[in-house]
Structures are given as structure tokens and as C-alpha cells.
Amino acid sequence: MTHPALAGTGITATGALRANLEAAALVGEALRRGEGRLSEDGAFMAVTGQHTGRSVQDKFVVDEPATTGEIWWGKINKKMPQASFAALIGDVRGYLGSRAELFTQDLYAGADPAHRIRVRLVTTNAWHALFARNMFIRPPADELEGFTPDFTILHAPEMEADPARHGCRTTTAIALSFAERIICIAGTSYAGEIKKSIFTVMNWLLPARGVLPMHCSANVGAAGDVALFFGLSGTGKTTLSSDPDRRLIGDDEHGWSPNGVFNFEGGCYAKVIDLSAEAEPQIFSATHRFGTVLENVVGDAAGKLDLADRTLTENTRSCYPIHYIPNIVPEGRAGLPKNVVMLTADAFGVLPPIAKLSSAQAMYHFLSGYTARVAGTEKGMGKEPQATFSTCFGAPFLPRHPEVYGRMLAERIGEDGADCWLVNTGWTGGGYGTGKRMGIRHTRALLRAALDGSLAKAEFVRDPFFGLMVPKAVPGVPSEVLNPRETWADKAAYDRTARDLVTRFEKNFETFAGAVDASVRDVAIRAAA
Structure with a gap:
């Protein structure tokens, strides 16, 4: 008979099953099994081997009749034939079932009960179970009785996929079936794949429910004012939302419903x-x-x-x-956003540290998703940041076409009246290698002024290259910092670099220009005629 903790997984275990162990027990199991060691403070230290970041080229979505017309197929969502997935999932089930020990965790994704999903993880390692337990929302013990998962993650990090048999590219495969509600992860120990696979699921499910899924952090002030912080890894989402003067809702993934904002996760x-x-x-x-x-x-x-x-x-x-984190919102939910902040780490060093965006500009920059990918976040990157455009500040996790999310953002901003800001946490005084990273002290001062409402009342000037409205003065921030051109010793070099980035924005937007309203096309960054 199948153990209740494996119900719906298709796995028949022959070894020991450790179901829903709590943190202390999982640490003990991980140490017993030699999966890692403790720091002097008691944190569990794991090493993931060759995979120290997400394997974005090894992510697949199963091509299924019910969903194929709605998937954003391409480099992000690569097709896996149903027959290949059947072979992969069969082999993963067999592999897991033959292990001497398995660990399972039953968890929630989504702090709003109206929009949450139930997730079951089956893994070979205690530390990966602990990761998932930290990362997702931990149900009360009485809610584990009769737990039935909406999605199941079959996690076999030490099993190598077979490209010829499984239709994948390498010995690593992260494959998601929306029809079968199963995620297979094989050939990588990097735990971020567990987290981001469920984010991809939420990005698929929630738009159909009228909820905008977002790759953003969120916090709330004493007056109940909610702020969202969009941005890719390394742009400051976690750092800037962990503000001692504001309560943290969550550091990475949220939904924006007509009733407010809610965290997808229970950890950071x-x-x-x-x-x-x-x-x-x-x-x-x-x-x-x-x-x-x-x-x-x-x-x-x-x-x-x-x-x-x-x-x-x-x-x-x-x-x-x-x-x-000491000052959090325990419920993981709050009201409607008052401020929307889009974070970019500008590797060229030409964007201002803060600019106020119109609603049309907000949609444009949301679809553009300009930043610099930080070294090591994805497998195969070099040591230096690379300028990139990542749609909706989270292209690797979007199963639907970007315009779906862009339109929803515009609707939410329009209905809820949030102020929007573009914040550069990247370089100033020159590009990477010449300039320096924007000081966090200045960034925090700029954000405080934006979030307390005082910055919206400031005097603004229009940036001649990017059409951004930049404040002329902000308390606690030197005026020359606000104008990036003034931080460059070589003003002609700044102009050349700014024009180069304008060209990159212009080329990137060609992908979306035909799918957005005229108001968004009118504010698009473009080279001077």
C-alpha cells in the first residue's frame, strides 16, 4: 500500500520515508547522512557541486494539448514532448522509489487562502527538504491530515537525465507538466530550482484568477502603505525591502489581487x-x-x-x-500598493539613481526589465555583470506571454493609483570596472523620500536621453549623485554610453511594440531623430 505521504506521486518506496520532519530533525538527518556541516552559529552549510545557479537552458515545459496555445514558447519555455516527459517521470519515480531513504514535505505556496496551492516535495536529501520547509509556507499540524497536493515536485538531484531518452539537452532536466501537475528536477543540487519551479506554476495559475503574480519583494509602513520592489537577483529586492522601519511582507514573490498583496512564500x-x-x-x-x-x-x-x-x-x-526577520507581517498579506519600485543594476552607469514613472512608463520598464545579471546567478556566466533585458523582471519564470502580465500591471496601477519609481542600484561615475556601485545609504534615503510621499512633491527635470523625470534635490543625497552625467569625469564618454544604452532599449522594445497601447509606445526610449 502506498504511504499517505507519497499519495499521488506515483512512487512506491522500498526504503525509509521521513515525512514532514521539522527543522531540528531535518538538520540532524542531514548531518547523520553527511550532506553538509554546521557553521559555528548552527546554520547548515551545503555545497551544490557543479550547479551553483539555475540551469536556465535545461528548463522545459511539457507540450500538452490543453495548454500549448497559451505558453510563451521559445528560449525561456522549451518544449518537451509528452512521450519524453513520460520516460523522464517514469525513470525519476523508479529512482526515488529505490532509495534507502526519502524525505517529503507538504507545504503551501500563497499566503492568501483564496489563491494558495498545496505543494508536496519528494526528495532524496534532508537538506533539500529543510530548504523547502524554510522557503514555503508551513501548514499547521492539523492541516496536514489528509493533505492532497495540487502540485508535486519529484526531486532527484543525483540522478542524471538521459538526453536521448528524455528529450533534454544535458544530464540536467527541470521539467514541468501543467496537465499532470508534476515537476521533475534531475541532475542538479542547486535548491533554487525547487523554489523557482513553484513560482513558475503560480505565474501560470494566477492570471486566470485575476491576480497578478510578481517577481518582487514587498513591505508595509506604519501607516499601512504597501511598497513593491521589482528586480532580478542582485538588484536589491531582499536588501531594500528588509527595512527596520517597515514590516516585511516577503522578499521575492507576491500576488497582487483586487484585495491587496500577498506573499507566495514563508521564507527568504x-x-x-x-x-x-x-x-x-x-x-x-x-x-x-x-x-x-x-x-x-x-x-x-x-x-x-x-x-x-x-x-x-x-x-x-x-x-x-x-x-x-524581526519585523514582518506574520500573515504574509497586506493592502493595496501605494508605491511600485522597479530596481535595476545599470552596468553602464548612466541611469539616474531614482526617477518617477508615469503609468505608461511603468508598463514600458516592466516589459523591458533592464538590469545587469549578476555573476553566478545562472550557470555559465562569467565574473562580470552582463547588461540584459528580462521581461517583467522575471522572464525565466513566465510561462505565459509577457503582454499578459504587462496588461495586468497597467490595470492594477490604474485601478489602485500607485506611484511608480525606477531606482538604479547599479553603477555611478562610470560603468562596471570604472565607476563604483551606488551607495546603499543614498539608495535608502531616496526610497525613504519616495515611500513617505515627500518625493512625489519634489521638483523634477527630464533626463535628455531616457525621458525620465529626475528629482532636482533629495535630503541626504548630494545633488550631483541625482544627475548621473555629473558623476562622470569624462562627460563625452557618458554621452556615448547613454546613447548606446538607448539603442539597446530601442532594439529590445521591438519585441513588444505591436502588443501595447499607443500610450506605452509614446514613452518608449528611443534615439533622437
Whole structure:
């Protein structure tokens, strides 16, 4: 008879099954099995081997009749034939069923009960089970009785996929079937694949329910004012939303419904390279706690962490339950957003540190998703940031066409009246290698002024290259910082670089120009005639 913890998975286990163990027990199991070691503060340190970031080229969506017409097929969502998936899932089930031990976790994604899904993870490793337990929402014990998953993750990190048999590219495969409601992950130990596979599911399900899924962090002020922070990894979502003066709703994934904002997750997954107690005290504290999972973080023999060590990867990570941050919204839900902040790490160093966006500009920059991918976040990247455009600040996780999410954002902003801002957390005084990273002290001062409403009343001037409205003065921020051209010693070099980035924006927008309203086309960044 199938164990209740494996119901619906198709797996018949021959070995021991460890179902819904809590954090302390999972740490003990991981240590017993030699999956890693403890830091001097008790955090569990895991090393993921060759995969230290997401394997974006190895992600597949199963091509199924009921959904094929709505999927955004291409480089992001690569087709896997149903027959190939059947072979893959059959082999993964057989592999998992033959293991001496399996670990399962039953969890929620979505803090709003009206829009949550039930997730069951089956994995070979205790530390991956702990990661998922930290990352998702942990149901009360009485809600685990008769738990029936909406989606199941079959996680076989040590099993190598077979490209010839499974229709994949390499020995790594992350394959998602919307019809069967199953995710298979094989050939990679990087735990971020677990997290992002469920985000992809939420990005598929929620638009049909009138809810905008978002790759953003969110917090709320004392007056109940909600702020959203869009941005890719390394742009500051986690850092800037973890503000001691505001309560954290969540650090990465949210839904925006007609009733308000809700977190998809019950934990945080912070990038911790060069993390310091001075700049990011809340994340630093959470990283040095029992129950936290550290991925590819280096420590000495005694477990003292060296958060500047890039030996294993630039993409070192800390995963902890959200209650490790002191000032949170325990319910994971709040009201409608008052401010929408789009974060970009401009590797060229030509964008202003903050600019106010009209609703049409907000949709344009949302669809453009300009940033610099930070080294190590994805497998195969070099050491230097790369300028990129990632649609909706989360293209790798969008199963539907980008215009679906863009239209929903425009509708939500229009109906709820949020102020919108573009914030550059990247470089100033020159591009990467010449300039320096924007100071977090200045960024926080700019955000405080935006979120308390005072910045919206400031005097603005229009940037001549990007058409952005830039404030002339902000308390606590030198005036020359507000105008990026003034931070460059070589003004002619700034002009050349700005024109180059304008051209990149223009070329990127060609993909969406025919699918948006005239108001958005009118504000598109373009070269001067």
C-alpha cells in the first residue's frame, strides 16, 4: 500500500520515508547522512557541486494539448514532448522509489487562502527538504491530515537525465507538466530550482484568477502603505525591502489581487556574497542562526563564515524562514500598493539613481526589465555583470506571454493609483570596472523620500536621453549623485554610453511594440531623430 505521504506521486518506496520532519530533525538527518556541516552559529552549510545557479537552458515545459496555445514558447519555455516527459517521470519515480531513504514535505505556496496551492516535495536529501520547509509556507499540524497536493515536485538531484531518452539537452532536466501537475528536477543540487519551479506554476495559475503574480519583494509602513520592489537577483529586492522601519511582507514573490498583496512564500532566499552586519543587519543575523540553510557559503574548519569568499561561486545563498526577520507581517498579506519600485543594476552607469514613472512608463520598464545579471546567478556566466533585458523582471519564470502580465500591471496601477519609481542600484561615475556601485545609504534615503510621499512633491527635470523625470534635490543625497552625467569625469564618454544604452532599449522594445497601447509606445526610449 502506498504511504499517505507519497499519495499521488506515483512512487512506491522500498526504503525509509521521513515525512514532514521539522527543522531540528531535518538538520540532524542531514548531518547523520553527511550532506553538509554546521557553521559555528548552527546554520547548515551545503555545497551544490557543479550547479551553483539555475540551469536556465535545461528548463522545459511539457507540450500538452490543453495548454500549448497559451505558453510563451521559445528560449525561456522549451518544449518537451509528452512521450519524453513520460520516460523522464517514469525513470525519476523508479529512482526515488529505490532509495534507502526519502524525505517529503507538504507545504503551501500563497499566503492568501483564496489563491494558495498545496505543494508536496519528494526528495532524496534532508537538506533539500529543510530548504523547502524554510522557503514555503508551513501548514499547521492539523492541516496536514489528509493533505492532497495540487502540485508535486519529484526531486532527484543525483540522478542524471538521459538526453536521448528524455528529450533534454544535458544530464540536467527541470521539467514541468501543467496537465499532470508534476515537476521533475534531475541532475542538479542547486535548491533554487525547487523554489523557482513553484513560482513558475503560480505565474501560470494566477492570471486566470485575476491576480497578478510578481517577481518582487514587498513591505508595509506604519501607516499601512504597501511598497513593491521589482528586480532580478542582485538588484536589491531582499536588501531594500528588509527595512527596520517597515514590516516585511516577503522578499521575492507576491500576488497582487483586487484585495491587496500577498506573499507566495514563508521564507527568504538572500544572496549573501559580501554581506555585512552594518549594511544588512537583519539578513546577516538570519544567516547566522540554527535552521538556516547556506548554499555554497565558505567557512573555516570551525565553521566561521567568510561571506566574502567566492571560491565556490559568486551566488552564495542563505535560506531561512521569514520569522527570522524581526519585523514582518506574520500573515504574509497586506493592502493595496501605494508605491511600485522597479530596481535595476545599470552596468553602464548612466541611469539616474531614482526617477518617477508615469503609468505608461511603468508598463514600458516592466516589459523591458533592464538590469545587469549578476555573476553566478545562472550557470555559465562569467565574473562580470552582463547588461540584459528580462521581461517583467522575471522572464525565466513566465510561462505565459509577457503582454499578459504587462496588461495586468497597467490595470492594477490604474485601478489602485500607485506611484511608480525606477531606482538604479547599479553603477555611478562610470560603468562596471570604472565607476563604483551606488551607495546603499543614498539608495535608502531616496526610497525613504519616495515611500513617505515627500518625493512625489519634489521638483523634477527630464533626463535628455531616457525621458525620465529626475528629482532636482533629495535630503541626504548630494545633488550631483541625482544627475548621473555629473558623476562622470569624462562627460563625452557618458554621452556615448547613454546613447548606446538607448539603442539597446530601442532594439529590445521591438519585441513588444505591436502588443501595447499607443500610450506605452509614446514613452518608449528611443534615439533622437
